[in-house]
Amino acid sequence: MRKLKEFIVEKLILICGIASIFFVVLIFLFLLKEGLALFKFVKPLEFLFGKSWYPISEPPQLGILPLILGSLLVTLGAAVISIPIGVGCAIYIAEIAPARSKEVLKAGIELLAAIPSVVLGFIGMVTLVPLIKNLFHLPTGLTALSGSVMLAFMAMPTIVSIAEDALYSVPKSYKEGAFALGATHWQTIRRVLLPAASSGILAAVMLGIGRVIGETMAVMMITGNAAVIPQSILAPVRTLTATIAAEMGEAVVGSEHYFALFAIGIVLFIISFAINVTADLCLHKKR
């Protein structure tokens, strides 16, 4: 009787495990099937490097270079803002903050992660967008910069909490060793703690960026969604994610446009996958 129970439970867990993998594979296959169908109409290179995205003109022009550049620009901007602040914050929490403010800060950072992205987008729309418009005297504040700033907020919790973990798990003896040699606190942080935690910090940064590049709602609300090759960070851009979200509802099922949106999905999938794998490699790399 007990053996039977054991057997059933084991098999149930096995089914759960297989199911999750099965669904991921299924999703991936569906994405591939629908996306690759596009290449019956458009050459892959034309699709990736075509400079214009006019999906409903006749014939449709399906070049996603503006969208890729839009995504990259917004992501790069977010990275430039969030990495120094995030890593700095992690150092402060792990090393400098007194015990009490450490707890408050950590809780605050986790709260930041809990804000739904549509709310962040909404807040950005009513506060950040007018601010950027007035600050730079632009015709519109819906720019790549606005998206970058908002996305930096979304990447920060990931970067801070993982980087802080990495710093915290550096053996205490390293720190004592450096102090015993007469190092100042900052010298210890810079020359011992940061190098020792570097793989974890790198992973934190990659995961933060991974989150940014897949983010849809906030960017769609505040980047202006102009599918042209961006001339500067103060110009409106459209990202890969926003394109799918905005157009999927209108695309005729089975049309080139429809397939193209799936192909964008594949591109996004490959980018995210690459970033996550890199982060994983960093995290598991032994020193």
Added chain:
Amino acid sequence: MVAPQVKFEIRDLNVWFGPAQAIKRLDMEIAANEILSVIGPSNSGKTTFLRTLNRLIELNVNCRVSGAVELEGKDVFRIDAELLRKKIGMVFALPLPLPLSIFDNVAYGVRMHGLKNKDKIKAIAEEALKEAYLWEEVKDRLAESAFKLSGGQQQRLCIARTLAVGPEVILFDEPCSGLDPISTAKVEDAMLKLKEKYTIVLVTNNVKQAARVGDRTAFFLSGELIEVDKTDRIFTAPRDKRTDGYIRGKFG
């Protein structure tokens, strides 16, 4: 023989971690160029004593200190902590090489303190490695990773790293607890040679080691200094019964 110069003077030192008192009313002097061995069971405060001398205990948030520790007449709590730790080097229980080459490990502290001249760094590193009795074994492989050295060699590398900074005092915190007898003997040889130039305080769990290298030996128990005297005296005719008991292995 001239009276030995006093290096450390410790008066009425008390150290607390939170509510627990780790060192109680300690009065002691440490002479220049002696090896003072500190023995005692675990939790007797000997490591705390060592870490008070270079103020490493200040890394513990809840520690409190009262009383005076003077290094050559200067209150250590008023000296800049970094400067103090440059003068008072420390070698830990586990060898702690950095993930760098052998040479870079030794040069690490020197570079950190701002020396840029490559020839000088080289000269200092070579001198330190010689003083730590490691030079002959590593001189042809300075560019190799420090992790390739054996445990005993790593520990002597750590000694060299400490020496390179140019200390006056070296604190050893159970430096041989992870080493085999042959490596231990080499580290002890290095210590005996080093006392010509440096003052050495050696905390050890190995009573025999204290007998082998210490000029004087101090016995700590539950945060109190029970007695301190010439090593032969402690080991042949201790004044306190508890010292006798510990040395003979009756407790601890």
